[in-house]
Amino acid sequence: MVMASATKSYKNNPGLLARAGSQLRKIPFSVGFGIAWLAAMVLIAVFADSIRPYGITSMDLRARLSVPGHPSHLLGTDELGRDVLSRLIQSVRVSLAIAFGATIISALFGTALGFAAAKFRGNVEHLVLVLADFQAALPFLIMSLAVLAFFGSSMPLLIGLMGFYGWERYARIARGLAISASAQGYAAAIVQLGATPARVYLHHILPNVASTLIVSMTLTFPEIILMESGLSFLGLGVQPPETSLGNMVGFGREYLTRAPWIMLAPAFIIMVTTLSISLVGDWLRDKLDPTLR
Known part of the structure; x- marks a missing residue:
């Protein structure tokens, strides 16, 4: 019924359809590709269990190191005969889950501290800015390696640790924008109303x-994906039997000369996904920033 109503609306308003087509044509090809790629990655992550042809630990020793195009293994197999496509699908789910969870934690934590600094000012503001400066000067990768090496690697710990990456950006942005909004007067008027x-x-x-x-989140998201991939590559991220994109790259580097598809497939996914997020983030910045219109 809703679809019929929408169709009727478009038929009765040809100008509406023309405007919709015009808006779609205004989207650059690179941005459209980025949006389509990210949508595909999200769908793969959500329906990974349904579209994965094999289990991520299922081994076929008779088909070890099969090249891509094998009748039973589209993207080939690894050194243990595990299907690369199945592990790649699961890796997309795990890496996106870590990046999404960490980005949300970072945004919420940083925005809350930024609003607290704008509200209370004085010592609270000074403390938040000092913590932000300390976080910005801290080599996060080295700190992550130390924490994971000491406490061990687990999914909740990895997401929580990644959640502290980049929070100082949100804190500074939220503080500055909140102070600017308060100075415009409407916040004070609302307070006067109770x-x-x-x-x-x-x-x-x-x-x-x-x-x-939101634009800041699109900039942090690919950085967290690359950070998680680096930690997994070094062996302190996602641990077997679970898999992630960085985990696959780390294990595949030993077979780069004999079976390069083990490493190149997840590396290609990392590259295109981070590039797509950056392209869409730049486009969103241009659309949402009134000073650039």
Whole structure:
């Protein structure tokens, strides 16, 4: 019924259809490719169990190191006869889950500290800025290696650790935008009407700064994917029998000369995914930033 109503609306309003087509044509090809690729990656991650042809630990020793194009293994097999395509699908799910969870944690943590600094000012603001400077100066990869080596690697710990990457960006952005919004006067007017500070920041200031924070998330997301891939490559990220993109690259490097597809397939996914996120993020910045219109 909804589809019929929408179709009727388009038939009765040919100008609406023309405007929709015009908006689609305005999207650059590279951005359209990035959106399509990211949509495909999300669908693969969500329906991984349904589309994966084999289990990630299923071995076929008679088909060890089969080249791509094998009748039973489209992307070939690894050194243990495990299907590369199946492991690649699962790796996409795991890597995206880690990156998405860590990005959300980082954004929430940093935005909350930024709003706290803008609200209380004084010592609280100074403490937040000092912590942000310390985080920016800290070699995060070395700290991550130390933490994972000491406590061991697990999925919750890895997501939580990655969640502390880049929070200082959100804190600085949220603080600056919140101070600017408060200086415009509408926040003070809302307070005079009896609104609580939580309502002012969550219902009035946050929607006005959300576009900038969303763009920042698109910049942090690929960095977290690369960080997780690096940790897994070094053996301190996702641990077997689970797999991730960086994990596959790490194990495949030993067979680069004999079976390069083991390493090149996940490396290609990492490269195209991070490139797509960057392209879409730049496009969103141009669309959401009023100063660039």
